[in-house]
Amino acid sequence: xxxxVCGSDxxxxxxxxxxxxxxxxxxxxxxxxxxxxxxxxxRLTQEKPREFRLLISEHENTHKTQIDLFPDETLHVGxxxxxxxxKVKITALETDERRVDKSIAHKVKAxxxxxxxxxxxxxxxxxxxxxxxxFKVETDRDFKISVSDxxxxxxxxxxxxxIKTEERKTTKGFAKANVIKRVYAKxxxxxxxxxxxTKFIVAFKxxx
Numbered sequence: 001x002x003x004x005v006c007g008s009d010x011x012x013x014x015x016x017x018x019x020x021x022x023x024x025x026x027x028x029x030x031x032x033x034x035x036x037x038x039x040x041x042x043r044l045t046q047e048k049p050r051e052f053r054l055l056i057s058e059h060e061n062t063h064k065t066q067i068d069l070f071p072d073e074t075l076h077v078g079x080x081x082x083x084x085x086x087k088v089k090i091t092a093l094e095t096d097e098r099r100v101d102k103s104i105a106h107k108v109k110a111x112x113x114x115x116x117x118x119x120x121x122x123x124x125x126x127x128x129x130x131x132x133x134x135f136k137v138e139t140d141r142d143f144k145i146s147v148s149d150x151x152x153x154x155x156x157x158x159x160x161x162x163i164k165t166e167e168r169k170t171t172k173g174f175a176k177a178n179v180i181k182r183v184y185a186k187x188x189x190x191x192x193x194x195x196x197x198t199k200f201i202v203a204f205k206x207x208x
Contacts, residue, residue, distance in 0.1 A: 001042050003035065004040055005033065005038040006033060006035050006036040006038070008033055008034065010033070010034035010035055011031040011032060011033055011034055012031065012032045013029055013030070013031060014030040014032055014039070015029065015030035016028075016029055016030075017029075024045055024046065024047050025047075025048055026043065026044070027044040027046070028041065029041065029042045029043075029044065047070060049068040049069060049070055050069065050070075050071055050105075050106075051066040051067070052067055052068075052069050052105060052108060053066060053109065053111065054066060054067045054081075054111045055111070055112050055113070056085055056113050056115050057091070057113070058114075058115045059118070059121055065085060067083050067111070069105045070105065071106035072104060073104070073105045074103075074105070075090060075093055075103055075111065076090065076102050077091060077093065077101040077102070080116065081113065083113075085115065087115075087116040088115055089113055090111060090113050091114050092112035093108050093110075093111060093112070094108065094109050094110040095107050095109060096109060120138065120139055120140070120143070120176075120178045120180065121136060121137070121138045121202065122137065122177060122181055122182060123135065123136055123137075123181065123182035123183070124182070124185065125182060125183070125185070126153070126158050126185055126186070126187065127184065127185070127187075128187065133204075133205075134204070134205035135153055135154065135197075135201050135204050135205070136202050136203040136204075137153070137200040138202050139177045139197075139200050141178035142177070143176065143177040144174050144177075145174060145175060145183055146160065146174035147163060147173060147174070148161075149194045149195070150188060150192065151185060151193055151194065151195060151196075152193040152195070152198060153196070153197040153201065154198055154201065156185075157188055157190070157191055157193050158185035158186055159185055159188050160183055161184055161185060162183075162184040163175050163180060164182040164183070165179045166181060167179075
């Protein structure tokens with residue numbers, strides 16, 4: 001909204017009139033330039049928010065709801081939104097033809113997202129020399145696990161040697177539970193451990 005006389009964008013709003021159209025808000029402004037004192041008018045048009053279909057995953061459950069967004073808003077997989085069920089993270093955008101990683105909102109038929117309001121869930125696999133004991137656990141989303149941590153889970157004490165996250169496998173460093181997919185560990189012959197995951201178990205898979 002540069003001044004048409006001097007080009008300055010420093011302006012004082014003298015009048016602000018909003019006209020409600022069917023799908024748009026039209027804002028008529030009367031402005032006074034802060035540099036040369038010229039008075040001029042500007043007309044701004046903005047589409048009103050619309051409801052979009054939102055499907056929120058909470059582990060094995062999916063909740064269907066709606067979210068208000070501006071039609072010209074650009075959405076990306078990985079973006080965070082505030083819904084009526086709390087904070088969510090976009091995992092997929094569904095258009096007429098396919099699922100995409102990026103889209104203008106008005107082209108989207110459905111937004112797929114995961115809840116950021118529930119505990120993180122990830123797998124723990126204990127390598128038993130040819131057999132595997134597998135567990136699913138739920139922890140706080142900020143819970144940290146490091147490679148070389150000594151964990152206790154059920155009757156096993158084991159050392160973490162690989163952490164698989166949403167993006168990669170790592171054999172060093174740490175990761176937060178909210179991005180961990182699976183933790184791989186090998187038994188150790190002593191009973192001291194850094195923390196006990198037993199109380200967080202939500203599912204156990206028989207030995208493979």
